[in-house]
Amino acid sequence: MAANSKILVIGGTGYIGKFIVKASAEAGHPTFVLIRETTLSHPEKSKLIESFKTYGATLLYGDLSDYDSLVRAIKQVDVVISTLGGQQIDDQVKVIAAIKEAGNIKRFLPSEFGLDVERHSAVEPAASYFNKRVKIRRAIEAEGIPYTYICSFGFAGYYLVNLGQQNLTAPPRDKVVILGDGNLKGVYVTEEDIGTYTIKAVDDPRTLNKTLYMRPPANVLTVNEVVSLWENKIKSTLHKTYVPEDQLLKSIQESPFPINLRLALCHSAMVRGDCTKYETDPSLAVEASQLYPEVKYTSADNYLNAFV
Numbered sequence: 001m002a003a004n005s006k007i008l009v010i011g012g013t014g015y016i017g018k019f020i021v022k023a024s025a026e027a028g029h030p031t032f033v034l035i036r037e038t039t040l041s042h043p044e045k046s047k048l049i050e051s052f053k054t055y056g057a058t059l060l061y062g063d064l065s066d067y068d069s070l071v072r073a074i075k076q077v078d079v080v081i082s083t084l085g086g087q088q089i090d091d092q093v094k095v096i097a098a099i100k101e102a103g104n105i106k107r108f109l110p111s112e113f114g115l116d117v118e119r120h121s122a123v124e125p126a127a128s129y130f131n132k133r134v135k136i137r138r139a140i141e142a143e144g145i146p147y148t149y150i151c152s153f154g155f156a157g158y159y160l161v162n163l164g165q166q167n168l169t170a171p172p173r174d175k176v177v178i179l180g181d182g183n184l185k186g187v188y189v190t191e192e193d194i195g196t197y198t199i200k201a202v203d204d205p206r207t208l209n210k211t212l213y214m215r216p217p218a219n220v221l222t223v224n225e226v227v228s229l230w231e232n233k234i235k236s237t238l239h240k241t242y243v244p245e246d247q248l249l250k251s252i253q254e255s256p257f258p259i260n261l262r263l264a265l266c267h268s269a270m271v272r273g274d275c276t277k278y279e280t281d282p283s284l285a286v287e288a289s290q291l292y293p294e295v296k297y298t299s300a301d302n303y304l305n306a307f308v
C-alpha cells in the first residue's frame, strides 16, 4: 500500500474524530471527511468543518442512513476510519456493507478507541457496550475486510484531566473520590497522540489484522499515582474518599443510563484493572509506543502541568 494512502474519516466532526482528521492531514494523507449536510449549520461544528478545509481535507457529504453516499465516499479512498459515536456502533454494519461493495479498501478501523472489547471483566451495561463492538469485529472478519482495531484506553480529556472525577473539566484541588483502592494500573492517552498513533498504523503492515494497543509506559498509572502527581504539582494534599467495589456495583445497578454506563466503564478500567490486566498477545496485538518510538507522546505528568 502507498505510504500516503487516502483516508476517509466517518465521524470526523465528533470528539475524537476531529483529532484523527487533523493527524491524517498533518501526516500528508489526502484526507476526506464524511459530513452530514445538516451539521453544516451547527454553530460550533460549522467552525470545525471550516478548519478541516484549512488542513486541506476534502468534505464529502453523506449520512449513515444514505447507503449510496457511503459507497460513493468509500470508492474515493484506500482507508476508512470510523469514529462514530456510541449510538452508531451497530450501524457500522452499513459501513461494512459499503466497503464490501466498493471493493477497494485496504484497511478499515472501526469505532473503538477504548479498552480491548474482547479482553475485559466488565459488568453490565459496559459488557453489552463492548459486545456490540465485538459483533462489528466479527462482521468485518466475516467479510474478509483488512482491519486494525484501535485500543487507546482512557482519553486524557475524559479521565486524566479530572483525576477520574465525573463532571469535572480540571483536576480538583480539595478532594477526590477514588473508585476501589486506586491501586490498579490504568492508561491515559492524549487525544493528539491517539490521532498520531492511529494514522501511523493505517499504512503499517505490522498492524494489519491486528489490535493496536496504546499503552505509552509513562502513562500507565494507578489513580493513586495520578493523584499523587497532581498533589506534588499543587503542593497540597487532597482529601480522599475511597469507594469500595460492592458500593460501586450497587450504584451501577441503581443509576439511570448513561450514568450507569459511565460508572461501569470506570469499574472495568479502575477497579478491575482491565486496561492493563491483559498482556499484549503478539499474535493478535501490537503496542503503538513500541512500533513508533519516534512519537514523543505527552506524558501524564506533562499533561497535568497545563492545569497548575
Ligand SMILES: NC(=O)c1ccc[n+]([C@@H]2O[C@H](COP(=O)([O-])OP(=O)(O)OC[C@H]3O[C@@H](n4cnc5c(N)ncnc54)[C@H](OP(=O)(O)O)[C@@H]3O)[C@@H](O)[C@H]2O)c1
Residues within 6 Å of the ligand: 010, 011, 012, 013, 014, 015, 016, 017, 035, 036, 039, 045, 062, 063, 064, 065, 083, 084, 085, 086, 088, 111, 112, 113, 114, 115, 152, 153, 154, 155, 158
Ligand atoms: N476511551 C475513551 O476514553 C473514550 C471516550 C469517549 C469516546 N470513546 C469512543 O470513541 C469513539 C467515538 O466517540 P466520540 O465520543 O468521539 O463520538 P461523538 O463525539 O459522539 O461523534 C460522533 C460522530 O458520528 C457522526 N454521526 C452520527 N450519526 C451519524 C450519521 N447518521 N451519519 C454520519 N455520521 C454520523 C457525528 O456527526 P455529526 O457531527 O454530524 O453529529 C460525529 O461526527 C466511540 O467508539 C466511543 O466509544 C472513547
